[in-house]
Amino acid sequence: MKLAVVGGGSTYTPELIDGFARLRDTLPISELVLIDPAADRLDLVGGLARRIFAKQGHPGEIVTTSDLDAGVEGADAVLLQLRVGGQAARQQDETWPLECGCVGQETTGAGGLAKALRTVPVVLDIAERVRRTNPDAWIIDFTNPVGIVTRALLQAGHKAVGLCNVAIGLQRKFAALLQVTPAEVHLDHVGLNHLTWELGVRLGGPQGGNVLPKLLAEHGDTIADDLRLPRQVLDRLGVVPSYYLRYFYAHDEVVRELGTKPSRAAEVAAMERELLAMYGDPALDEKPELLAKRGGAFYSEAAVDLAASLLGNGGSPVQVVNTYNNGTLPFLADDAVIEVPARVDGTGAVPLPVPELDPLYAGLIAHVTAYEDLALEAALRGGRDRVFRALLAHPLVGQYAYADGLTDRLIEHNREHLAWA
Incomplete structure (x- = not known):
């Protein structure tokens, strides 16, 4: 089995490699190709990846390349974990929205729209090249904003499923609190x-008893602290x-906080420099503890599970993924x-039936879906007016003066990544 990882030079990658090594019976990889245009990072990450495989006795071959077409050729699945513009672009996403009194964040609000506009055309180009080289390959998208990117892939006819680590992280957290296995x-x-939202936490499967009330009663303070909500x-x-x-x-509390401390992008950039220095140590043959602070916890387990199921090699029969609605939420388009x-x-x-949603949640989902419709249109077709419409539709923006100011700033800070600007 051959897997390719686009964005293989990411500091995330050793987390993925560790999972591939530990879970090799679930996903028996014979060849893993790490693809990245940043040759210096790729050399460091690739070297550590090979040492992790060797230490854990994994027989698979790890190949590194900057040649996308060669790297994905013959792959059974292609994982996308790229960041167009790198941490420098993320730094911009997290700062200029604050100038208009809006949240600066890389996956939601104005910063999330900027990321979508940069990312969707690049991902669609990659996916088209994968299809030309190997039309049967599955594309697993971990690239944010996952919902918008996955929708772009599906609408273009690609075999794609979106993946996020939020659900598996909460599953692991709840299992520890309940003292059961994940x-x-x-x-x-x-x-x-x-x-x-987690509307229920069930033990033993989708039809198991709901222990969420017990979980909140006994561990509500811990959960609230983790979420930073009262x-x-x-x-x-x-x-x-x-x-x-x-x-x-x-929202307003978060904006005040963000204006008084270094951005998350700055923290991550410093962390990445430290991680890359560690990866260059030829004695290091396991993922360092610092990587846990980088984000993406349990990403490897989720990715292995999803790839194994898509490739017919087992895997959990039910997983939380991003895919077409197809009537699951009746108030949204298929x-x-x-x-x-x-x-x-x-x-x-294929989505499973879900509990009926309270209007409190259904309303916000419908609102953000409308924004995502407009965001994808802006990403595919460009134009200042389309950017403005998407921002005006976003519940974290919603005022024309904010949308106008944010539109100008978004275009100014992302011009090199927008072919139409």
């Missing part, structure tokens, strides 16, 4: 990428929102991309 925990995880918010909702909902539920538990096999992902 495999026993099934989440009623419903929404859009980075806009989800405990009473969880008690009043009776569900667990993803930590991205804090941008919506405490071609909206949602993030829910789905049955995954060699034919793709």
